[in-house]
Amino acid sequence: MIDLKTYGYTEIEAIPDELLPGRVIELQRERLTVVTEHGEITAVLKGTFYHSAESRVDFPCVGDFVLLHYNENGDSLIVKVLPRRSKFSRADFSGHAVGYVKTIREQIVATNFDYVFILSSLNWDLNVSRIVRYLTQARKSSGQPVVILTKTDLVEDYNSALTEVTQSIPDVPVHAICSHTGAGLNELNPYLMPGKTVVFLGMSGVGKSSLLNALMGQDLMKVQAIREDDSRGRHTTTHRQLFMLPSGAMVIDTPGMRELGLFEADEGIRASFTDVEEWFLKCRFKDCRHQTEPGCAVLAALADGSLPLERWKQYIAQQHENKYVQSKTSYPIDKRARNKRITTQSKQTKRNGGWKK
Numbered sequence: 001m002i003d004l005k006t007y008g009y010t011e012i013e014a015i016p017d018e019l020l021p022g023r024v025i026e027l028q029r030e031r032l033t034v035v036t037e038h039g040e041i042t043a044v045l046k047g048t049f050y051h052s053a054e055s056r057v058d059f060p061c062v063g064d065f066v067l068l069h070y071n072e073n074g075d076s077l078i079v080k081v082l083p084r085r086s087k088f089s090r091a092d093f094s095g096h097a098v099g100y101v102k103t104i105r106e107q108i109v110a111t112n113f114d115y116v117f118i119l120s121s122l123n124w125d126l127n128v129s130r131i132v133r134y135l136t137q138a139r140k141s142s143g144q145p146v147v148i149l150t151k152t153d154l155v156e157d158y159n160s161a162l163t164e165v166t167q168s169i170p171d172v173p174v175h176a177i178c179s180h181t182g183a184g185l186n187e188l189n190p191y192l193m194p195g196k197t198v199v200f201l202g203m204s205g206v207g208k209s210s211l212l213n214a215l216m217g218q219d220l221m222k223v224q225a226i227r228e229d230d231s232r233g234r235h236t237t238t239h240r241q242l243f244m245l246p247s248g249a250m251v252i253d254t255p256g257m258r259e260l261g262l263f264e265a266d267e268g269i270r271a272s273f274t275d276v277e278e279w280f281l282k283c284r285f286k287d288c289r290h291q292t293e294p295g296c297a298v299l300a301a302l303a304d305g306s307l308p309l310e311r312w313k314q315y316i317a318q319q320h321e322n323k324y325v326q327s328k329t330s331y332p333i334d335k336r337a338r339n340k341r342i343t344t345q346s347k348q349t350k351r352n353g354g355w356k357k
């Protein structure tokens with residue numbers, strides 16, 4: 001018998017006798033792999049999911065705790081998804097031709113994780129504003145962010161980079177590691193406690209798979225090879241999506257996690273940039289755009305250095321990205337308004353004899 005607590009399960013509601021709790025560890029087209037007290041089983045969704053689900057958000061995803069009717073002889077039947085304590089979703093453009101993007105649907109890609117490891121490589125293009133952007137996503141997910149600078153072996157001295165990142169995000173732990181030599185990996189132990197779940201966020205090539213391999217203590221390819229010999233003959237061809245580490249912690253690695261885009265990150269911005277937005281309250285005008293307005297607290301803070309210019313640029317950059325996603329989210333209702341705005345702007349530009357005053 002497997003104790004589901006080792007998979008991070010905490011009983012949050014009484015479970016009817018005929019139902020069994022489980023955690024989704026793998027997702028295929030119609031079939032899910034779920035770990036329960038009887039071990040790993042396959043399951044399908046009860047028909048009502050397809051009839052009553054308002055959106056794909058309501059479907060179970062890797063990391064979810066579910067309730068199911070256990071079937072010893074075949075697929076079990078999932079009847080309910082338990083409330084999620086954290087989740088990552090991404091904007092889903094599928095099903096729409098590019099020119100007809102009406103709304104961006106939300107698609108859940110991982111749930112019920114404790115930590116979000118934000119990976120960034122030390123050897124090329126270490127970009128603090130990108131890290132901050134990922135931080136915004138992480139905060140919105142309700143996972144606890146941890147920044148991990150990878151590939152320490154490829155740079156001579158990473159101390160200045162480490163200091164720069166640490167100072168930009170003083171409230172977030174930052175670690176420098178090397179997955180090849182194992183240097184710094186022990187700093188991650190406090191997060192990798194039994195029953196805890198971690199997801200990795202970061203650009204392609206930063207070393208997510210390598211870190212997962214290092215934490216697994218073996219090459220995942222070998223893991224798969226072993227599984228192929230596995231006499232139960234299950235899951236031999238599919239890619240596993242929730243990994244149990246030797247430490248007892250788990251890592252969720254789904255294709256969706258690797259393609260995360262910003263999705264209505266407004267809330268996260270407020271969490272990440274409170275130090276910037278506090279200045280807004282001090283501006284003389286409520287609708288201050290912080291550009292040329294008299295009595296603008298932001299401009300004053302930038303001038304005397306109490307608001308670092310870098311920090312302000314990060315804020316602006318992120319605002320732009322959100323606008324882009326949001327403008328698509330509300331398309332086409334907004335389109336007319338936007339076009340009108342552009343027309344008015346260009347008229348004004350002509351009148352002014354140039355861009356802005």
Ligand SMILES: Nc1nc2c(ncn2[C@@H]2O[C@H](COP(=O)(O)OP(=O)(O)OP(=O)(O)O)[C@@H](O)[C@H]2O)c(=O)[nH]1
Binds near residue numbers: 181202206211
């Ligand atoms: N020198 C060195 N190379 C590393 C380290 N970690 C990863 N790499 C290399 O960086 C490259 C990319 O690593 P991956 O682990 O595949 O990166 P990833 O983030 O999983 O990339 P995607 O699968 O595209 O998302 C590989 O060639 C790794 O061998 C490290 O600590 N040191």
Ligand SMILES: [Zn+2]
Binds near residue numbers: 280295297
């Ligand atoms: Zn202002």
